[in-house]
Amino acid sequence: MTQTLVAIGTRKGLWLAHSSDRRSWALDGPHFLMHEVPSIGIDTRAGRRRLLVGTRSEHWGPTVLHSDDLGSTWEETPHGAIQFPEKTGAALERVWQIVADPTDDDVVWAGTEPHALWRSADGGQSFSLVQGLWDHPHRTEWGEGFGGGAIHTVLPDPQDPASMVVAMSTGGVYTTGDGGKSWSPANKGIKAPYNPDPWPEFGQCVHKVARDSSTPTRLYAQNHHGVYRSDDRGQTWTSIADGLPTDFGFTVLAHPSHGDELWVVPVVADGERIPPEAELQLQHSTDAGGTWQKQSNGLPHPSYTCVLRDAAAIDDHHEAGVYVGTRNGDVFVSIDAGRSFERLAEQLPDVLCVRAAALP
Amino acid sequence: MTRTVTGEVRLRIPGVLRDLAGGAGELRVAVDEAGVPLDQLLSALSDSWPELVRRLRDETGALRRHVNLFVDGEDVRRGSGLQTVVMPGAVVHVLPSVAGG
Numbered sequence: 215m216t217q218t219l220v221a222i223g224t225r226k227g228l229w230l231a232h233s234s235d236r237r238s239w240a241l242d243g244p245h246f247l248m249h250e251v252p253s254i255g256i257d258t259r260a261g262r263r264r265l266l267v268g269t270r271s272e273h274w275g276p277t278v279l280h281s282d283d284l285g286s287t288w289e290e291t292p293h294g295a296i297q298f299p300e301k302t303g304a305a306l307e308r309v310w311q312i313v314a315d316p317t318d319d320d321v322v323w324a325g326t327e328p329h330a331l332w333r334s335a336d337g338g339q340s341f342s343l344v345q346g347l348w349d350h351p352h353r354t355e356w357g358e359g360f361g362g363g364a365i366h367t368v369l370p371d372p373q374d375p376a377s378m379v380v381a382m383s384t385g386g387v388y389t390t391g392d393g394g395k396s397w398s399p400a401n402k403g404i405k406a407p408y409n410p411d412p413w414p415e416f417g418q419c420v421h422k423v424a425r426d427s428s429t430p431t432r433l434y435a436q437n438h439h440g441v442y443r444s445d446d447r448g449q450t451w452t453s454i455a456d457g458l459p460t461d462f463g464f465t466v467l468a469h470p471s472h473g474d475e476l477w478v479v480p481v482v483a484d485g486e487r488i489p490p491e492a493e494l495q496l497q498h499s500t501d502a503g504g505t506w507q508k509q510s511n512g513l514p515h516p517s518y519t520c521v522l523r524d525a526a527a528i529d530d531h532h533e534a535g536v537y538v539g540t541r542n543g544d545v546f547v548s549i550d551a552g553r554s555f556e557r558l559a560e561q562l563p564d565v566l567c568v569r570a571a572a573l574p
Numbered sequence: 575m576t577r578t579v580t581g582e583v584r585l586r587i588p589g590v591l592r593d594l595a596g597g598a599g600e601l602r603v604a605v606d607e608a609g610v611p612l613d614q615l616l617s618a619l620s621d622s623w624p625e626l627v628r629r630l631r632d633e634t635g636a637l638r639r640h641v642n643l644f645v646d647g648e649d650v651r652r653g654s655g656l657q658t659v660v661m662p663g664a665v666v667h668v669l670p671s672v673a674g675g
Contacts, residue, residue: 273640273670274591274629292624297633305632 216572218529219284220537221265222545222559223251223567228267230285231558236535236549239558245285249274252524253324255312256571257337260319263573266338268309268324276306278324280338284573296324296332296341302348304328310364311524312338316372325365329356329382331394346395347380347388352416359383359419359438366523367423371447373430379423379448386418387435387448400448407439408484422523423448424466426502428473434503436466436478436523443503454503459490464523469551470530474502477509477552479521479538492516496538498552512555513538513546522566529570539565580607581662583615587626588668594626605662612643612666613656630668631656640671 220231220239227244228251246269253268263284270276278295279288298304307327315321322338325331330348332341347353347365356363367381376393379400386401399416406418419438426432435442435451440461442451455461460480469475477496481487489495494517495510517540525539536548538555543562546555582602587595595601601623603615610618613635620627631637635656643650644667650658660666 271629273638275632275638277625277628290625293620294624294628294633300633303634305634305636 216531218531218535218570219256219265219573220527220529220545220547220558220568220570221254221256221267222539222562222565223254223267223524224543224563224565225250226563227251228254228269228285229559229562230265231545232284236531236547237556239547241559242285245288246279250566252566253309253312254567254569255314255322255338256569257314257322258530258571258574259314261574262337264337266312266322268312270308276308278309278312278338278341291339295334295339296326298330299343302343304330308362308364310366311368313368313370315370315375317370317375323368323370323378325368325380325382327362327364329353329363329365329385331365331368331380333394344394346390347397350388350397352385352399355417356382356385357417367420369423369425369433371425371430377447379425379433381420381423381435383421383438384417384419386416386420387423388416389448400444401451402449403444403451403453404435404437404442405440421464422466424468424476426468426473426476427471432473432502434466434468434476436463438462439484441466441478441503454499457506458497459508463521465521465526467526467528467536470528470534471532472500472534475500475551476503477526477536479526481520487520488518489520492518494519494521494538494540496536496552509548509552509555511553512548512557514544519544524567525565527568527570529572531572535570537568537570539568541565581605583610583660583662583664583666585615585619585666586668588670590670591626591629591668594629595623605660607662609659609661609664611656612645612650612658612660615660615666616656642669642671643667644669 222229229243249269255266257264311325322334331344334341369379371377433444441455493515494513519540529535539545541564545559547558
């Protein structure tokens with residue numbers, strides 16, 4: 215029977231949950247106790263079982279480690295998998311995103327704080343700075359969200375290796391069509407309500423972007439107020455927030471095989487970061503954001519927690535599992551597309567990142 | 575010109591970092607009689623223990639914010655920082671700041 219791995223990165227370490235049926239789970243951890251784990255990649259390409267994690271200690275700084283035996287042992291590139299070149303004068307603060315490339319089995323991408331994109335051609339053991347984005351004239355004007363200034367979303371295009379979308383808080387969405395040599399802001403239609411000019415070229419606080427599985431040119435964005443869809447690789451965006459209880463939130467998920475199907479996890483507002491009516495819930499759409507349905511069966515109510523931008527995930531089973539981790543250390547799983555949830559883990563430190571995969 | 579090795583500096587490693595120093599609680603570095611700036615001492619250590627030294631300073635060479643180095647009991651931040659010259663026989667303590675929750 216296919217094994218499922220759920221990796222749970224928290225403020226104080228990593229836990230790994232294993233299951234053969236996604237109903238009963240064996241929890242292994244903590245790994246890296248007292249290190250935050252804000253980024254995880256599970257690389258199952260070409261028969262691999264590689265876990266990549268970005269860890270960070272308040273004392274000892276950030277690093278990237280990988281395991282090829284599901285966490286029994288971890289390896290670290292001696293001089294660091296991600297190191298800013300000396301000429302930049304910058305130092306790595308935190309790895310926010312680790313993404314396996316969909317078209318090249320050896321390529322892994324990373325997004326970091328400070329705002330930078332990195333490419334690895336050896337499965338994540340060493341990364342090179344994507345100079346085209348680092349040299350972008352807007353970079354010095356990109357701001358810091360509450361969590362820091364970072365590339366938090368990296369979306370390679372499964373149909374075009376030269377095309378990619380990245381997003382940052384604050385700064386917004388940027389795209390490349392030439393393999394990362396040049397980048398353009400892609401924020402038309404995304405409002406920056408906190409800005410004197412609410413429709414700037416860049417500077418939006420985009421919290422997360424997801425790519426539609428059937429139509430890769432279609433993107434979904436959860437903004438710092440505002441939920442949007444783009445049907446042209448981010449060139450223009452239209453609101454899909456009608457029907458939602460609130461347009462604030464941190465995460466957005468796209469179904470891995472059903473086009474037009476997505477989830478957001480609504481939060482009341484910028485100044486009130488709790489679930490709507492204190493009911494932890496997802497909002498689910500099967501028509502690309504045209505209509506929404508609340509999903510809260512099995513989730514706690516009342517609840518005053520919050521789900522961070524990378525703390526929700528979908529696995530790659532045919533009947534995809536949906537996973538939601540909270541700031542109060544619970545992780546919930548649904549194997550019926552969100553219609554009902556079970557608690558997978560509880561009483562962990564606040565959950566920063568969840569990733570899930572069916573193991574080869 | 576050949577440098578004359580006249581002594582050693584001892585670097586005391588906190589328990590949480592000893593896995594990155596081959597399990598050792600103390601590392602010894604040979605220095606000549608003129609001593610060596612602390613940043614050069616760390617660079618010499620990095621040849622053998624790169625993961626350890628990356629925990630102490632970032633890739634710009636800056637001492638990490640919550641890492642403290644004491645040379646013979648003196649906090650180098652109150653002196654010359656990583657330019658502090660460490661003499662043969664000195665003891666360098668690595669101590670994490672007390673913070674967090």
